[in-house]
Amino acid sequence: MIELKQHYTVLIVTHKMQQAIRISDKTDFFYLGDLIEYATTDEVFNSPQEEKTKEYVSGRFG
Numbered sequence: 001m002i003e004l005k006q007h008y009t010v011l012i013v014t015h016k017m018q019q020a021i022r023i024s025d026k027t028d029f030f031y032l033g034d035l036i037e038y039a040t041t042d043e044v045f046n047s048p049q050e051e052k053t054k055e056y057v058s059g060r061f062g
Contacts, residue, residue, distance in 0.1 A: 017057065021045055029053045 001023050004010055014020055020027055020041065027044040029037045029052070037044060037053040048054045055061045 017045070029056065031056075 001010065005023070005025070012020070012024065024041040027039065027041040028035060029044060031052050037048060037050045044053060045057050048057060
């Protein structure tokens with residue numbers, strides 16, 4: 001995946017946060033079909049702006 005993303009745009013849908021952190025440059029967080037937050041992967045996982053995102057990445061729901 002890391003080699004492919006150097007030449008192509010790759011879209012991955014996953015519930016595995018460790019996988020997303022390891023290979024993604026940008027991350028979208030959806031909840032019930034709504035886009036809650038979109039940012040760099042580092043921002044989404046280390047300093048999320050939306051409360052639902054904070055709850056999900058911290059393990060408080062989901």
